[in-house]
Amino acid sequence: MSKERNTLLHGTLEALVLKTLSYGPRHGYAIARWLEERTDDAIQVEEGSLYPALYRMEERGLLRAEWGRSELDRRAKFYHLTPRGETTLREEVEAWARFSAAVSAVLLG
Amino acid sequence: MSKERNTLLHGTLEALVLKTLSYGPRHGYAIARWLEERTDDAIQVEEGSLYPALYRMEERGLLRAEWGRSELDRRAKFYHLTPRGETTLREEVEAWARFSAAVSAVLLG
DNA sequence: CACAAATACCTTGACCGTCTAGGTATCCAG
DNA sequence: CTGGATACCTAGACGGTCAAGGTATTTGTG
Numbered sequence: 001m002s003k004e005r006n007t008l009l010h011g012t013l014e015a016l017v018l019k020t021l022s023y024g025p026r027h028g029y030a031i032a033r034w035l036e037e038r039t040d041d042a043i044q045v046e047e048g049s050l051y052p053a054l055y056r057m058e059e060r061g062l063l064r065a066e067w068g069r070s071e072l073d074r075r076a077k078f079y080h081l082t083p084r085g086e087t088t089l090r091e092e093v094e095a096w097a098r099f100s101a102a103v104s105a106v107l108l109g
Numbered sequence: 110m111s112k113e114r115n116t117l118l119h120g121t122l123e124a125l126v127l128k129t130l131s132y133g134p135r136h137g138y139a140i141a142r143w144l145e146e147r148t149d150d151a152i153q154v155e156e157g158s159l160y161p162a163l164y165r166m167e168e169r170g171l172l173r174a175e176w177g178r179s180e181l182d183r184r185a186k187f188y189h190l191t192p193r194g195e196t197t198l199r200e201e202v203e204a205w206a207r208f209s210a211a212v213s214a215v216l217l218g
Numbered sequence: 219c220a221c222a223a224a225t226a227c228c229t230t231g232a233c234c235g236t237c238t239a240g241g242t243a244t245c246c247a248g
Numbered sequence: 249c250t251g252g253a254t255a256c257c258t259a260g261a262c263g264g265t266c267a268a269g270g271t272a273t274t275t276g277t278g
Contacts, residue, residue, distance in 0.1 A: 010119030
């Protein structure tokens, strides 16, 4: 039961959210659940990290939000990518690819 | 010439330093140069990040330091791994492997 | 000789993203 | 009626990285 500080997440959460939304609009809670499920809980998305991240991205024009109704018919805020968000996603995927390849080359080499 | 904020480095610098030292003792400046060369500058190691990181790790008992002479015969502080440092290296490599696989699965999937 | 650049170390404070730990409200199951 | 899941929000702490300064020595250049 190690502490497993999640300092690694730093900087990647934004790209992960953008990628999640590239499949279509989703509300915040669903984004978190989807990422956790998709990664078998290797990535844990804390709400205290997620919501502020969503606001930052909306403010930067990467996302737009609309209130709606969830699958369970609860009020929920749906986010979707803007064109700028799509561009940023591409850039960040590229940056991740470079960076992770470099780190892996060192650590796993 | 994008700004390329290095927020991704967060949390990996420690593992990168540990790995570098697993090949044998090195002084701080040499660790930075080695990592940059090894990764074709994909990873840039700022001294303002490196030296504090070295102190933190020494304090946690992952490294031990000794003053000596560099290849160019200048005074330099050589760091080497402690047994605890070796253990931590293994754990952090494992954590990186898990995490990066999860992120890559999402971003590159 | 003067000066820049490289080597090698160190430090301060700002910055900023994540986390902890709270909170609200609704709905369903037991 | 109680607990847990859904769904949102926030304040403040935390902590690692970075920018920008600094010292001292050596080597190379004009």
